[in-house]
Amino acid sequence: MEKKYEAIVIGGGPAGVTAGIYLIRERIKTVILEKMLPGGTPLNTQRIENYPGFPEPLSGKELMDRFLAQAKNYGLEIREFQEVKKVKKDGNVFSIETEDETYETYSIIVATGTNPIKLGIPGEEEYIGRGVSYCATCDGPFFRDRVVAVIGGGDSAFEEALSLANLASRVYVVHRRDTFRAQKILQERASESGKIEFLLNKKPVEIKGDEYVKELVIEDTKIAQKVSVKVDGIFVYAGSRPDTSFLGDLVDRDDSGFIITDDNLSTKTEGVFAAGDVRKKPLRQISTAVGDGAIAAFGVQRYLLEKKIYLR
Numbered sequence: 001m002e003k004k005y006e007a008i009v010i011g012g013g014p015a016g017v018t019a020g021i022y023l024i025r026e027r028i029k030t031v032i033l034e035k036m037l038p039g040g041t042p043l044n045t046q047r048i049e050n051y052p053g054f055p056e057p058l059s060g061k062e063l064m065d066r067f068l069a070q071a072k073n074y075g076l077e078i079r080e081f082q083e084v085k086k087v088k089k090d091g092n093v094f095s096i097e098t099e100d101e102t103y104e105t106y107s108i109i110v111a112t113g114t115n116p117i118k119l120g121i122p123g124e125e126e127y128i129g130r131g132v133s134y135c136a137t138c139d140g141p142f143f144r145d146r147v148v149a150v151i152g153g154g155d156s157a158f159e160e161a162l163s164l165a166n167l168a169s170r171v172y173v174v175h176r177r178d179t180f181r182a183q184k185i186l187q188e189r190a191s192e193s194g195k196i197e198f199l200l201n202k203k204p205v206e207i208k209g210d211e212y213v214k215e216l217v218i219e220d221t222k223i224a225q226k227v228s229v230k231v232d233g234i235f236v237y238a239g240s241r242p243d244t245s246f247l248g249d250l251v252d253r254d255d256s257g258f259i260i261t262d263d264n265l266s267t268k269t270e271g272v273f274a275a276g277d278v279r280k281k282p283l284r285q286i287s288t289a290v291g292d293g294a295i296a297a298f299g300v301q302r303y304l305l306e307k308k309i310y311l312r
Contacts, residue, residue, distance in 0.1 A: 003099025005029050006309060007300050008086050008105040013040020015066045015284045016111035016274025016294025017078075019300075024076045026301050027303055032076065032309045035083035035097065039064035040065055040113050041277070042286060046163040056115045060137075063286070084246045089269065092307060107300045110247065110259060110267075110274045111293065114240035114284075119151065123207030127234075136160035136235045143233045145169050149216050151204055152237030153177060158186035158233055165195040172196075172229060176203040176221055197228075207234060244277045254280045265296040271307075273299050 007023050012034030025270045032038070033061040042048070042060030049057045058263040071078065086097045087108065108198040116134040118124060124132055135138040136150070140163060148220045149169045150161045152176035164171050173190065178200050180187055205226065206217040215228045242257050251267040252272065254265065258280040265273045275292035277284045 003031070003101065004104045005031050006066065006304055007107045008033060008094070008103055009109045009111055010096070011035075011040065011111035011113060011276070011278070012038035012078055012080075013111060013113050013289065014042060014064070014067065015113075015278075015289035015293040015296070016109070017064075017071050017076075018290045018295075019109045019111060019275055019297040020076045020078070021067075021071050021074060022294055022297035023300060024074045026047075026069070026297075028301065030076065031103070032071075032078045033077060033082040033084060033096070034080050035112075036280055037079050037080055038068055044135045046137050047159065048286065052213050055309070057234065058089070074184075087247050087250060089250065092309065093272065094271065106275065106307070107271045107303055108263060109252070109260075109293075109296045109300060110244065110278055111276045111289075112242060112244065113277045114242045116236060117239045117241055119238055119274070120205055121206055123209070123238075127207055127213050129215055130211065131209060131231075132207060133233065133235050134237075136164050139157065139233070139235075140164050140167050143168050146232035147230065148233040148235060148237045149174055149204075149229065149231045150237060151175075153180040153182060153237070154237065154239075155186060157237035158190055159181040160202065160237060161196055162189055162193065164235065165190075165193045168195065168198065168233075169249065170195060172199050172216075172231065174199045174202050174204060174218060176178070202241070204234075208246050208251065212227060212239075238275070244278065264299045265292060266299055271303055 006029045009019050009032045012032050045060035047057045065132045082098045094105050144167045147170040149172040151174050201221045202237045207220045208215040218233050219226045250269045259274040261274050264282040273296040275296040276289040
């Protein structure tokens with residue numbers, strides 16, 4: 001089955017949905033292809049406090065429900081469970097292949113976000129779903145009154161540690177450096193929680209257990225001494241990387257795989273734009289993703305006008 005559009009947005013997170021809203025309001029025939037459920041990374045965030053216009057904190061799901069409601073009010077088409085496998089270009093036309101469909105379009109906005117980086121230590125793969133998790137919002141309720149460890153030192157690690165502190169009896173935050181990267185306000189809240197303990201200059205080296213996780217082995221980064229910490233769950237927030245292999249050589253990437261764009265969010269291929277966490281940028285937040293989505297949509301609009309491409 002072949003479907004033809006003026007613009008296709010790959011990814012249904014904040015950047016993708018924003019781009020879709022801007023495009024559909026300009027009467028550009030657009031579809032969003034989302035490999036899972038629309039909403040993106042914010043769906044896993046329990047508490048958002050820094051998105052302008054909301055004086056009271058709200059969950060990522062609540063915020064993205066508002067994004068999606070607005071998009072649907074404008075008639076934006078969003079297709080779920082459409083993971084893009086390959087993108088090809090022939091002249092001015094792009095062919096986008098998913099598992100069971102092929103789409104054609106004259107322009108693309110890549111807004112696929114990132115995937116969590118795994119620790120790559122013994123026991124990690126073995127215990128995924130049996131104590132090892134990459135989403136505290138999803139799996140936290142399974143660890144009520146249990147002891148858990150959070151791996152990482154950034155905002156995500158602290159946000160999830162604070163969320164877990166409402167459920168677990170004890171939360172260890174394990175970080176390989178002697179200082180954290182998280183916002184000071186998050187560090188202060190964690191220090192005041194009474195349930196969170198910091199393990200600095202420690203790196204995880206092995207996960208042990210029987211049917212489920214029982215221990216996290218950590219090594220002191222200064223003296224190379226190993227100790228075991230008894231835990232029931234381990235939540236990994238060791239950073240993230242994009243997966244843009246489906247684009248082949250249509251885009252340039254930095255050493256970490258993030259797409260390189262110009263100020264207009266254009267890539268090296270005419271008609272291909274990138275927005276949100278998937279591109280090389282200094283700050284990855286919902287607010288910056290929204291800005292990217294708007295800029296990329298404007299770039300698409302200008303590109304289609306220059307090429308005089310219209311389906312109507």
